[in-house]
Amino acid sequence: MTGDQGRRRDAIDRILDEWAHERPDLDVSALAVIGRLSRYAALVQARLDAVFAEHGLQSWEFDVLSALRRSGSPYELTPGELDRALLITSGTTTHRVQRLEARGFVTRRRDDEDRRIVRVRLTGTGLAAHEATHDAHAANETRILAGLDPGERDALLGGLQALGRVLGDATDEATALGGDAR
Amino acid sequence: MTGDQGRRRDAIDRILDEWAHERPDLDVSALAVIGRLSRYAALVQARLDAVFAEHGLQSWEFDVLSALRRSGSPYELTPGELDRALLITSGTTTHRVQRLEARGFVTRRRDDEDRRIVRVRLTGTGLAAHEATHDAHAANETRILAGLDPGERDALLGGLQALGRVLGDATDEATALGGDAR
DNA sequence: CAGACATATCTCGACGTCAAGATATTCCGC
DNA sequence: GCGGAATATCTTGACGTCGAGATATGTCTG
Numbered sequence: 001m002t003g004d005q006g007r008r009r010d011a012i013d014r015i016l017d018e019w020a021h022e023r024p025d026l027d028v029s030a031l032a033v034i035g036r037l038s039r040y041a042a043l044v045q046a047r048l049d050a051v052f053a054e055h056g057l058q059s060w061e062f063d064v065l066s067a068l069r070r071s072g073s074p075y076e077l078t079p080g081e082l083d084r085a086l087l088i089t090s091g092t093t094t095h096r097v098q099r100l101e102a103r104g105f106v107t108r109r110r111d112d113e114d115r116r117i118v119r120v121r122l123t124g125t126g127l128a129a130h131e132a133t134h135d136a137h138a139a140n141e142t143r144i145l146a147g148l149d150p151g152e153r154d155a156l157l158g159g160l161q162a163l164g165r166v167l168g169d170a171t172d173e174a175t176a177l178g179g180d181a182r
Numbered sequence: 183m184t185g186d187q188g189r190r191r192d193a194i195d196r197i198l199d200e201w202a203h204e205r206p207d208l209d210v211s212a213l214a215v216i217g218r219l220s221r222y223a224a225l226v227q228a229r230l231d232a233v234f235a236e237h238g239l240q241s242w243e244f245d246v247l248s249a250l251r252r253s254g255s256p257y258e259l260t261p262g263e264l265d266r267a268l269l270i271t272s273g274t275t276t277h278r279v280q281r282l283e284a285r286g287f288v289t290r291r292r293d294d295e296d297r298r299i300v301r302v303r304l305t306g307t308g309l310a311a312h313e314a315t316h317d318a319h320a321a322n323e324t325r326i327l328a329g330l331d332p333g334e335r336d337a338l339l340g341g342l343q344a345l346g347r348v349l350g351d352a353t354d355e356a357t358a359l360g361g362d363a364r
Numbered sequence: 365c366a367g368a369c370a371t372a373t374c375t376c377g378a379c380g381t382c383a384a385g386a387t388a389t390t391c392c393g394c
Numbered sequence: 395g396c397g398g399a400a401t402a403t404c405t406t407g408a409c410g411t412c413g414a415g416a417t418a419t420g421t422c423t424g
Contacts, residue, residue: 010346018252030323033335034226036342041223042269043349044216060410070200080372087224092411094374116372116419141212147348152341153215159330159338160218164192166329167225242380262402274381276404298389298402368423375416386405392398 012036037163044144051140055133062137064096065105065130068122075122082120105129194218219345226326233322237315244319246278247287247312250304257304264302287311 012035016028045059052062067085068075077085079093086093097120100106105126111117122130145153194217201210227241234244249267250257259267261275268275279302282288287308293299304312327335 007343008347010343012346015252018254022252022254026320027324030320030327033327033339033342034230034323036339036346037219037223037226039269040342040345040349041219044219047349048216058410070197070204072200072204078372079374087221089412090373091375091413095410114372114420118373138208138212141216142209144348145212145215145345148341148344152344155337156341156345157215157218159334159341160215160222161189161192162330162334163222163327163338164194164218165190166326167222167229240380260402261404271382272403273383273405277380296390296402300403366424368421370419370421372419373417376414377412379412380410382407382409384406387403389400389402391400394396 012039047144048137048140051136052133055129055136057129057133060096061100061103061105062130062133064100065122065126066134068106068120069127069130069134075127076119078117079120100126192218194221229326230319230322233318234315237311237318239311239315242278243282243285243287244312244315246282247304247308248316250288250302251309251312251316257309258301260299261302282308 012032015035016032019026019028019031049059052059057065063086064082067082068077071077071081079090079097082088082093082097083090088096097106097108101108103125104123107121107123109119109121111119148156194214197217198210198214201208201213231241234241239247245268246264249264250259253259253263261272261279264270264275264279265272270278279288279290283290285307286305289303289305291301291303293301330338
């Protein structure tokens with residue numbers, strides 16, 4: 001039902017073949033989707049990492065800088081906001097911010113109104129590091145998808161949007177860990 | 183061009199909105215795809231992890247057991263084959279196999295013909311652990327996708343297959359790290 | 365206004381992974 | 395059959411993340 005006539009066989013096809021041989025009774029159609037989602041996300045991430053590395057950044061560094069940048073002037077968020085934006089735990093945020101502070105990319109200061117709150121703010125250096133990397137990163141993302149024809153690309157986007165709906169990824173249901181967008 | 187009329191807005195839409203406000207000149211259409219790919223892969227993984235945890239397994243444990251199981255009787259692979267099947271480094275494989283051996287799920291032995299090679303074999307206990315978890319896992323994957331209508335699901339699968347082609351994920355080009363399929 | 369609860373951040377220890385290189389074994393060309 | 399290259403696995407140290415809980419501050423209720 002999914003017309004893979006003539007398509008080049010990939011690593012997931014081989015896994016499906018193995019299951020078909022070992023357990024022909026199984027329905028592997030969900031695996032065909034979820035296996036690819038997982039695998040291709042990892043392959044794409046590796047390609048993104050390569051460009052970040054060329055600019056002397058780790059993915060996690062770019063993620064934080066990007067979250068601050070897109071929040072708009074004065075490029076400032078609290079650790080809690082970073083937790084939620086990046087789907088990471090608070091301990092991870094503390095650690096990330098410490099290292100970005102050490103590189104001079106952000107500053108930290110207590111809020112005076114509510115002294116529980118910390119304000120993490122992009123420095124000029126941090127903004128410059130983001131700017132210097134962002135164009136190459138965006139071009140990289142565009143290049144990765146350039147091999148898709150418009151129909152395929154729309155299908156992928158539409159399918160992912162539907163998946164997002166199913167996963168309940170709407171404003172702040174904030175269930176889980178890992179992953180992010182830059 | 184991608185008709186998101188009436189679609190519920192998700193976390194990626196909010197990120198795109200922020201960029202549209204901060205840098206209206208940017209083309210964020212690739213981010214709309216790749217951001218979702220990354221985020222949803224992580225959200226799906228969290229759901230899979232939950233079922234593995236109910237069965238006393240970590241994802242990485244199930245991954246290894248599954249690779250051995252689907253390889254067919256005698257359920258035996260070398261560490262190198264596991265590296266390639268699971269997209270992990272050899273050091274990680276050594277570590278994983280040691281811990282699975284400690285749990286009694288696999289055995290390790292040197293090959294007699296070629297003493298560089300190790301044979302990692304599923305034990306009865308390991309096979310049982312896989313069997314006990316596999317059905318729930320498969321049902322979980324099916325359930326995650328159950329909210330998609332057939333057209334959406336085909337679009338997602340087709341889009342991912344096209345992406346796989348673009349990423350060059352064909353037999354053993356083995357570029358990168360992370361991710362896997364179960 | 366005291367006490368209980370809520371919120372925000374940080375600390376600590378454990379874990380899984382990677383990258384680079386060490387070791388052991390086999391293959392190959394001469 | 396010897397020496398160097400190739401292959402397979404393991405070792406080591408560093409790193410990023412998590413989960414649970416500690417600390418500090420703020421809010422609300424009676």
